[in-house]
Each structure stands twice: as C-alpha cells, then as structure tokens.
Amino acid sequence: MDGALRLERQHDRVVATLDRPEKRNAIDRATIDALHELCAELEAEPRILILTGAGGVFASGADIAELRERRADDARRGINANAFVRVAELPMPVIAAVDGYALGGGAELAYAADVRLGTPSLKMGNPETGLGILAAAGASWRLKEIVGDARAIELLLTGRTVGAEEALAIGLVSSLHEPDELLPAAHAVADRIARNDPAATMATKRVFRAPREAHPAVDLEEQAVLFESPEKLRRMTEFLEKRERRRG
Structure with a gap:
C-alpha cells in the first residue's frame, strides 16, 4: 500500500485506488511515482488494472500547488504525461471506474484507460487553459480519439465540464452506475475480459x-x-x- 495509491491484488487483476481524500485525490508526484511502480509490476506480470478513486472522487486534477512551482524543464520531462502513457500501454486492459470529479490530470488519467465507467455524479473536463497551461498529459491527443475532433477541441478550448449524461452520450464513458454499483460493474467487465484468452x-x-x-x-x-x-x-x-x- 502506498500513501497515494491503495492497491488490492488478485490473481488476474489489480484494483488501484487514488487515496488522497484531503486533496480530493489530486495527482501529485507521489501518485505518479506509485503509478510507475505499479506499471512496472503489471508489465512484468500482466493483469487487468481497475483504476478508481476514494471518497466519491476519481481525481480532482493534478496537484496545483506542485504545478505552480514547475518550470520549463519540468514540462519537457512530461512528469504526468509519461506516467499516463505507461498506463495506457500496459499489456492487459485498464478500466477506469470514475465517480465524481475527474478534472485536468484526473481526466487525462481516465482517458488513458481502455474502458471508462461512470456514476451519475460524474464531472469530467480539462480546465487547464483557465490556469494558464494546456492539457499536455494526454487530453490533446487522446480525447479526440475517444469523442472525435470537433467535440474534443470544443471541450479543450472552453475548458467546460461534462456531466454524466453527456459523457455517456458522446462515448466518454460506456455506462453509468450508482456509486455503490460502480466497482462491481468494473469487476464485471474485468470478469468478462478474464474469461477470454x-x-x-x-x-x-x-x-x-x-x-x-x-x-x-x-x-x-x-x-x-x-x-x-x-x-x-x-x-x-x-x-x-x-x-x-x-x-x-
């Protein structure tokens, strides 16, 4: 168990829970380091990964206090982007079970998953331009692959937040579930995948x-x-x- 990422290992899957309730699961450097460690484990021993968040929130974004202090060299290192690329390229499928807010870097982590499930309280978006930066950890290329060019650029330029019903309608999530049914639904998808070769x-x-x-x-x-x-x-x-x- 890591302070930022709580892990539950099973023989055919790992459930990774973002767990910084005091920061609404904002993604900080410790979370990124924990994701790299988890990816190394799943690259060596491929299993399905279910990503979720504690406390009714997936991830409210990247940690703004850390982002404010980063400079050009930090941007070029792609601290969050490279971790999310590694998640996306895991050998076995990645399922994001998204409850509540998934904003900024939190949305980009969800975009890196192969399958996304949501709840009626889902709020997903990329408000980065309002903070003087761009969504450089995956939204600028993954979002259009998910929802199409026209919808993706509108969302990125306006920075508006998408609610659950719109997310379902545009294919940002594949299904909606009540909060207490979200993780079982993710496991049901994992079960279906696990039955295959x-x-x-x-x-x-x-x-x-x-x-x-x-x-x-x-x-x-x-x-x-x-x-x-x-x-x-x-x-x-x-x-x-x-x-x-x-x-x-």
Missing part, C-alpha cells in the same frame, strides 16, 4: 493501438502467433464439442 486479449490491445499504416500487417502477424497457440486449439475444440453436444 489473455494472449488474444493482449494481442487485440496491441493491434488496436497500432498506427493506421501498420494495418493489416500487424494484425496478420499477431494472428499468425495465435494460430499456433495450444490455447487456441483447446478453446476451439471445446467450442466445437459443446456445439455437437447441443445438437445431440
């Missing part, structure tokens, strides 16, 4: 994130590996045997 899941994530010009070659190479997998043979044989039993 991990190698096929990881290959799907790699192919999905490959640049457009890499297709279809990258798909075919990944498929070639899977076609030789004993797990593919086992699963397909089991499927055919079950179908035969149903017919009988």
Whole structure:
C-alpha cells in the first residue's frame, strides 16, 4: 500500500485506488511515482488494472500547488504525461471506474484507460487553459480519439465540464452506475475480459493501438502467433464439442 495509491491484488487483476481524500485525490508526484511502480509490476506480470478513486472522487486534477512551482524543464520531462502513457500501454486492459470529479490530470488519467465507467455524479473536463497551461498529459491527443475532433477541441478550448449524461452520450464513458454499483460493474467487465484468452486479449490491445499504416500487417502477424497457440486449439475444440453436444 502506498500513501497515494491503495492497491488490492488478485490473481488476474489489480484494483488501484487514488487515496488522497484531503486533496480530493489530486495527482501529485507521489501518485505518479506509485503509478510507475505499479506499471512496472503489471508489465512484468500482466493483469487487468481497475483504476478508481476514494471518497466519491476519481481525481480532482493534478496537484496545483506542485504545478505552480514547475518550470520549463519540468514540462519537457512530461512528469504526468509519461506516467499516463505507461498506463495506457500496459499489456492487459485498464478500466477506469470514475465517480465524481475527474478534472485536468484526473481526466487525462481516465482517458488513458481502455474502458471508462461512470456514476451519475460524474464531472469530467480539462480546465487547464483557465490556469494558464494546456492539457499536455494526454487530453490533446487522446480525447479526440475517444469523442472525435470537433467535440474534443470544443471541450479543450472552453475548458467546460461534462456531466454524466453527456459523457455517456458522446462515448466518454460506456455506462453509468450508482456509486455503490460502480466497482462491481468494473469487476464485471474485468470478469468478462478474464474469461477470454489473455494472449488474444493482449494481442487485440496491441493491434488496436497500432498506427493506421501498420494495418493489416500487424494484425496478420499477431494472428499468425495465435494460430499456433495450444490455447487456441483447446478453446476451439471445446467450442466445437459443446456445439455437437447441443445438437445431440
């Protein structure tokens, strides 16, 4: 357990809870360091990651007190951006269970997830330009991949906050759940993923994130590996045997 990130490890997943209630889970350097440590663990032993926040808040943003003191060299180091890239590139899927505020860096951490679930109290947005900076930890490139160019630039330029229903309508989250049902819903998604072949899941994530010009070659190479997998043979044989039993 880290002071900024509370971890619950299971054999096929890790639940990581942002836990700075006194700061509404604002993302500080300690949180970033904890995320890097967690990513190193999940890169070595791939498991599904569920990200959530304590106290009815996902993350109110980056820690403004720290941001105010950062200068040009800090910006070029990409302190938050590089951590979120690492989260996004984890081998197994990342699920963000977002309750309450997910603003600034908190929103950008959620954008780095593969799947986002929310609650009716969800408030998500990037108010960075109002603070004299830009959203440089992922929103400027990930948000348009999620909601499209026109909606993304409007949100980034205005800095307005998106509520739950709009977030669902524009695809920022895939479903809404009451707060006490949010984590079970995230686990249900993880359960569904965990029933599939991990190698096929990881290959799907790699192919999905490959640049457009890499297709279809990258798909075919990944498929070639899977076609030789004993797990593919086992699963397909089991499927055919079950179908035969149903017919009988």
